[in-house]
Amino acid sequence: MKKFDLLVTGVGGQGVILASNIIGEVALAAGYDVKKTDTLGMAQRGGSVVSHVRLGRGVYSPLIKADEVDIMVAFEKLEAARWSHYLRPGAVAIVNNHAQFPLSVNLGDEPYPDDGEIVGILRRSTERIYLIDGTSRVEALGNPRTLNVFLLGCASVFLPLKIRVWQDIISQRVPPGVQKLNITAFNRGRKEMRRVYLRQGAAEYGARVVDTEDVRGGGRA
């Protein structure tokens, strides 16, 4: 049983915590030991949010050590940069291509880093950076609130967890009435991730796309 340390980050109100809860529950259903912890301060009021999710045979610390994150799912670009020092060399960084300005930027006191700077910061740790147009994709789907599940779809491509379990847990965790919409968002996220991954030339990193077929009996990868 391989261990996975995931960092999910974003801005209060984006659905980061629900997303990390879902990862934890899917992993639990697949037989992993799971610990997850959120640091949010007063996140409801638009602060920075970060969740650590750890999957493995036996997990002690709920907090991941710096330089040990395997997969980062960032809902917002500045937050991706802020927590980038947690990435292990060669980690996967899935970054929603969306900027949400903090007050100081809004008021014109300081600039928001441009895409080049953000990618440069992430490159200190990894080349495997995937910018995903999540926000605009889910807006096109008709419900911006499905962003978290869309990004879970992206992350699922890199995790040996069964699709059916993802879908079951998502259906249980989202409000009744929007289940179908969320499952669609999840599937679109997977598709989008594969598209971006292939476009960026998976081969050059020597990685492979984990497909549904590969992970039958999930949790044993």
Add this chain to the structure above:
Amino acid sequence: MAKMIKLLSGNEALALGAYHAGVEVAAAYPGTPSTEILESIARFDDIYAEWSTNEKVAVEVALGASYAGARSLVSMKHVGLNVASDPFIAASTTGVGAGMVVVAADDPGMHSSQNEQDSRHYARLAKVPVLEPGDSQEAYELMAHAFDISERFDTPVLVRMTTRLSHSKSVVKTDRERAVPGRAVGFKRDVAKYVMVPAYARLRHPVMEERLVGLATFAETLPLNQVLWGDQSLGVVSSGVAYQYSREVLPRASFLKLGMVYPLPENLIRYFAVQVDRLVVIEELDPFLEESIRAMGISVVGKECIPRVGELNPDIIEDGLRRIGLLNEVVSSPGPGVVPGLPKRPPLLCPGCPHAGFFFVISRLGKRSRAPKSRGKAASESGLVITGDIGCYTLGAYPPLNAMDTCACMGASIGQALGMVKAGTSQRVVAVIGDSTFLHSGITPLVDAVYNGGQLTVVILDNGTTAMTGHQHHPGTGISAQGKETRAVKLEDVVRGVGVSDVRVVSAFNIRDIRAALRSSLDSSGLSVIIVRGACAVRAPRHAQPRVIDAEKCNQCQLCLLIGCPAIRRENKRIYIDPASCVGDACTICEQICPRQAIAPQFEVGVVAPA
């Protein structure tokens, strides 16, 4: 109940553990990181759960229930125990009826608190046993022990949590069902035990001392205290989440993991200490275990390498151990480290927050807000002091509002304001306090101000909820913790009832009324209270007709930016309102303050906001 396996937070696990242990009465006042304990237990409708007015009352309610024979649970954040310390120590003095467990959740790192105290010190002060879990499974299991210990030793039991334990989820397996000890509820009179006049209290003190001796012996064999043998060149004594971090960093060391951190099992510690070459204590915050172990004459290291300030994590422990030579492995590759200079993302008042309008007005009256470009210059002295309190409204202390000068502990604003007046300052003093905070601990200082007199303005920001901690009900809302309708306590009745004659109630979304009330209060010679009332935007999310800035009329005066509303933004020297964030009709603060009437509902302006 069938076997269950679930991911639960430490708080949820404590609640389930207490429920299965047969708790019948639960009381709490909200406070991060403890709030979810009561929220979780309140969902079981076969027990009684309440939000109490404050932590002191919560402990008294639980103590009464315990006296009457029902197992009771109280939960609070660490500073809540300061408020509740009087009845807590009284509970230790009288002992209990049925089991009583008090949970105090510390906040190392001050994720959302005003201090970083280590609540374990209350153990010595109150002479009570303290248990500390290391994850959710332990939190669940520890509750059964806690109630048993409470009854066996006739003492309240303190459970110490920390933010990381309370808010981390981990796997909990249960195969137990709720078991309520089969005894009839009813108070049995026992004057020498329950009436603490000096004559009887004198009899209780030796009982408390003997109890501690008995507990220390009990701790020697308590399964919550465990030795885990590994390589005996290094022995680690640890507890709580610090134990988890330590196991991560030192996978091969030997561990003495303490689930009961007071009183300590001295023989077990000695037995462990002699079998390891070096002994290190790894604990968060104060050297509580370390000093006790050193006092046994055992040589240990601890705070030489583990900081006593802030929250621990595996990296900090690793660095500390390496520094004093207890960890020799070389660092594989030092990572890139924190990125310096990124824009911070502090919490903000929400768009449509009912606190914003009041703060804007007082900030302007006190000449505190400056246009964004001139920020950084010293505030102009205005002769106005604003004593503050704790809640969402504390965010009014930050730019651009700069409208709060003190924030010490809950309920302090009114007493502090009175003290300043009594000190003879010529400044006008305004105390600002939230509704939940006022009910928690603002009433008694208001009575003091009525009684002792003074030229004082008290502003109660009534948003109809305890917003800061996640929108809990309180006596003013008239809804109980279990969702039942109760009688609401009306703030204006309370204020008038204690003798304030100058009381005004204004809408939080009417700038003109707020300004008028504030001006006339500042001009009056006595005590006056202004209740600023408007629903919290999160509780009442109503988005209708977002406001739009008419670029033709706007002359970039930037006054609207001084509200601090996150929906009002500036990009490329143009100010606009984000239509997705603005709550519109329910707020209209910016529309009311714009000197050029450039802000209006979308349809009137007819311009589309930039995306």
